[in-house]
Amino acid sequence: MTLLSLRRSGAGLMRLLPLLLTACVASQSTGPAASPTTASPSQLALRVLVTGLTDRDTTGPPLPGAHVCAATPHGEERCTDAAKDGTATFTLAPTTYLLRVEGPDPTRWMPDRRVIDVTGADTAVWIGLPARIRISGVVKTDAGAPVARAQACAHPITRVDVVCARSGADGKYTIEGRADLYRADVEGPPGGKLVPQWAGGATFEDNSPVLDARTEDVPDVDFALAAGVVLHGTVRVNGATIEDAQLCTSTLAAPIGWQCERTDKHGAYSALRAPGDYWVWALPPDRVRATGLWYNRVLTGVDATAFDLSADSTLDMNLPNGPQIAGHVRNEAGEPVPDAFVCVDTPFPSGRICRPSGFDGAYTVTTRPSTYVISVIPPAGSGYLAEYWSHKRNWVEADAVRLGTGDTQVDLVLRRGVSVKGTIKDKRGLPAVSATINFGDPRTVEAAAATDEAGVFEVVVPAGKYHVDVFPPRFPGNLVGREMEIDASGAVEIDIVLEDIAP
Missing domain, CATH: 2.60.40.1120 (Carboxypeptidase-like, regulatory domain)
Structure with missing residues (x-):
């Protein structure tokens, strides 16, 4: 059965951190109060609890045997292993320390480094280590030849820390990162003129499959890069080059949307594309009083001419002024x-x-x-x-x-309205990227939204009751849409799970 949960806006997901009731509570003196002339303590306790860390940044089980080292600013380092409860204990001189933590098996856990201040009192700290995963595959040309020095990158769905690796002489690559959901892409080596590609042969990130590396490695993420050609030139207004203009192309070979490049400070652009016929559209930045122009020197797309990009070519665009x-x-x-x-x-x-x-x-x-x-x-x-x-x-x-x-x-x-936000995912918890959700009645649409790379959407609607239609993304094409009714008299959140076509 499809899962649907409605919850009031403002409710949050509570993330439980370890309760350091005994091992990680700073010791307290029960003796007489110190006089103002009492010297600072010469030794302080540092207790470090090491656990696993899930892809949702919540605590996992303790990691006995984790290797914990504390180094002074002068480079003096002391190390110990965590006990059965995951706690490592030091007695240290008061100062600032660089704390270095590795899992009991460094091949399975990502390390952690941080600065810890151990000066005023005994100190306790929790450190969660995410599991280490590997995304691997082979980069070849579309003719089957291995591509050396290609750069393969894994892009987390909800994080910004992209991790990359270069392919070897045999075209093989391995990316190491923390357990998570990813998308992967590859760019050819510098000067190789190979068209970049997202996993699954996609041109854009949104059409690329999500790689589920939350609990295990993801092998066999292979790429076949096509040889490309370069379209380059300048964008001008009244003969003067302009920076930050856009030169956009759309292939006639497939309905994959527009790809755009920005001009540099000299008004120059360079677009690496697969050979073929393209619509070309140049647009000025918002600070420049000029209107967009289609190839070949026309103002509307219906009058445009396809550009033959079967080989490296030069195309200069001179934009006209407009009202x-x-x-x-x-x-x-x-x-x-x-x-x-x-x-x-x-x-x-x-x-x-x-x-x-x-x-x-x-x-x-x-x-x-x-x-x-x-x-x-x-x-x-x-x-x-x-x-x-x-x-x-x-x-x-x-x-x-x-x-x-x-x-x-x-x-x-x-005008202000009522916020409706939530997520659209499949039964495995993978985000349904570029799914659309319509709000209205069975005959009309009042408002609509699309999910982002994390499967999240947000839309503002007039207060009221709505019929909701959820349409799955075109890619990978294995999900079934659904309908529902909601009461948006006030702000609400909706979490929607779409069924597979073939359960």
């Missing part, structure tokens, strides 16, 4: 809302452009003359509703804005 839609983003109290994204597109979508609001709520979007619909994406966690102008729930109902050759002002007001 602006400008204004301020404020809340209902008239206060500015910074860091919102104001997005414009034609009623028949031809390329959405989004620009941020500044500290004073001001925004500007430069584009070509046309009729537009405007939407606002509020800052994450702000509690504001994402809406179309003016306070419409979708692009069909949105009020149109006509932009001619002159500038147009549109001020936007954000």
